[in-house]
């Protein structure tokens with residue numbers, strides 16, 4: 001089984017991904033919790049460094065790095081884990097690449113195509129929140145960086161929301177309190193388990 005949590009910065013995806021992972025472990029499942037971009041692959045290292053320094057690569061180069069990082073993740077961790085019967089929970093996946101790199105003006109269909117090597121998850125939760133609120137939630141904890149500009153995130157959010165017709169996608173209103181969001185997520189997870 002494979003579950004993805006995605007959405008704009010500050011949407012709460014990491015919190016809910018971690019919570020669901022712990023829940024699945026308590027149910028006796030063998031869970032692998034992964035985060036993209038990774039910190040292990042050569043491309044992931046370049047991206048993490050770029051994120052920290054605020055020096056963003058050119059859009060095409062950035063797209064290439066996110067896809068290369070994912071290729072590494074799929075080959076080294078996702079496929080082997082799924083093949084050995086483990087449950088994979090991912091904090092960000094190709095939905096982020098389509099939304100974030102698509103918001104830079106790169107053709108969305110091309111981005112989907114470039115990611116066609118990557119297995120499709122059973123469920124992709126996209127936690128939806130207004131960019132203003134997302135930024136507010138993050139800046140309480142850390143300074144906002146270049147990825148977190150309002151106009152940009154508005155475009156990113158729009159692309160995320162345009163995915164609502166995909167069969168595996170569940171858009172969750174994440175502007176509510178954490179407990180209500182968690183309830184919605186858990187209902188879907190429980191119905192998957194039964």
Ligand code: TYD
Pocket residue numbers: 009014036037051066091092093094096097098100101147148
């Ligand atoms: P994020 O999960 O927010 O990392 P952290 O919790 O460590 O801050 O991801 C970092 C940024 O990378 C985020 O702003 C979104 C961006 N990103 C893309 O632009 N494309 C992608 O394909 C992925 C996976 C992430």
